[in-house]
Amino acid sequence: MKLQRLLAIVLKELRQLRRDRLTFAMIVGIPVMQLVLFGYAINLDVRQLDAAVLDQADTARSRELVAQIEATQVLTLRYRVSTPQEVNDLMRRGKISVALILPTDFEARLERGDRPALQLVVDGSDQVVQAAARQLARFPVPDAAGWTQQVTPIEVVNFYNPERRAPINTVPGLIGVILTMTMVLFTAIALVRERENGNLEMLIATPVSPWELTLGKVLPFVGIGLVQVTVVLLLGKWLFAVPVRGSLLELYLAALVFILASLSLGIFLSTLARSQFQAMQLAFFTFLPQILLSGFMFPFAGMPKVAQWLAELLPLTHFLRLVRGIMLRDASLFELWPALAALGIFTLVMLSVAVMRTHKRLD
Structure with a gap:
């Protein structure tokens, strides 16, 4: 081994790396993104949960207690409702995660101390919300002379997951995570492989338009994604008894829109990558923020x-709202339309940009 030859190879690789702008950017970009996400964006202290309050007592003491709980900043009281049905509707639609309910005999319950004085109704489909509710359940309710407090003054009522089983929360989310990993990666690599093998140039020579070429390469993966959804649903039901409380048809429609969104992201990434390795790098580059921030x-x-x-x-953020809402809260797509619309807009934007980039390369 000669040091001169070894140094020549090292310099050659460094020059190649300098020319490969995408890889060079990831050398800096990946550690920066991880540092920002883990050190700044990821906060395990739950704050500002969207909540509603139903104060049936409407006394000075009940209003004071509500203000004290809101001052903890764990809850953000966005809605003040007058009936329990409004609480159910808001929680089913995903507008709130927690509801604070004070009964008409709130002060009498405090004085007797034999029954919980107020309720925290929580969305049990989210384990994080359950943890925040347990934290609030230990909130010191103001007492006075003569109040016995024989029982815990705050009762936690867990909707949709009364047994507090972790798979109820994780299995619906895993559908989105699995589809994100496979659809984006498969599509990006497959399209770049076509370019590397020269097959894409042969298709370009045909009368096929950029839209037809793009959609034609994507549609076969839609069936693969739906098969994956079916496998996860069957295993979730068989192994963990995860329910599907909403419409199965609407669940598959939501999954279909998310699959198209993930495929459109994969197509866009394929227009940036020049090799299968770069496509894989870009795909994994998008996984981290989606899994951590969704x-x-x-x-x-x-x-x-x-x-x-x-x-x-x-x-993935919007699909988690859809899949948990349909599977666990029996919500309809009509009630969850903002998340569905966001996925549709994302798909159109990504496909349009990818088609424009493909057209430019054809020139």
Whole structure:
């Protein structure tokens, strides 16, 4: 071994790396993104959960208690309702995660101390919300002379997951995570492989339009994605008894829109990559923010506003709202239309940009 030859090879690789702008950018971009996400955006302290309050007592003491709970900043009381049905509707539609209910005999219950004085109704389909509810359940309710407090003054009522089983929360989310990993990766690599093998140039020579070429390459993967959804649903039901409380048809429609969104992202990435290795790098580059910011692993409400705004641009964030709403809360697509519309807009934007880039390459 000669040091001169070894040095020549090292210099050659460094020059190649300098010319490969995408890889060079990832050398810096990946550690920066991980540092920002883990050190700043990911916050395990749950704050600002969207909540509603039903104060049937409407006394000075009940209003004071509501204000004290809101001052903890764990809850953001966005809705003040007058009936339990309004609480059910808001929670089913995903507008709130927690509801604070004070009964008409609130002060009498405090004085007797033999029954919980108020209720926290929580969305049990989210484990993070359950943890926040347990934290609030220990909130010190103000007492006075003569109040016995024989029982815990705050009762936690867990909707949709009364047994607090973890698979109820994780299995619906895994549908989105699995589709994200496979659809984006498969599509990006497959299209780049066609270009590397020269097959794409032969298709370009035909009268096929850019839209026809793009959609034709994508549609076969739609069936693969639906098969994956079916496998996860069957295993979730068989192994973990995860229910599907809503419409199975609407669940598959939501999955179909998300599959198209993921495929459109894969197509866009394929227009940036020049090799299969670069396509794989870009695909994994998009996995990290989606998994960390979507609410699958960490509390969405605990993230800074900037991180939440970024999460709203990612398809997995909206699909988690859809799949958990349909499977666990028996919500309809009509009630969850903002998330469905966001996926549709993301798909159209990504496909349009990818087609425009493909057209430019044809020139």
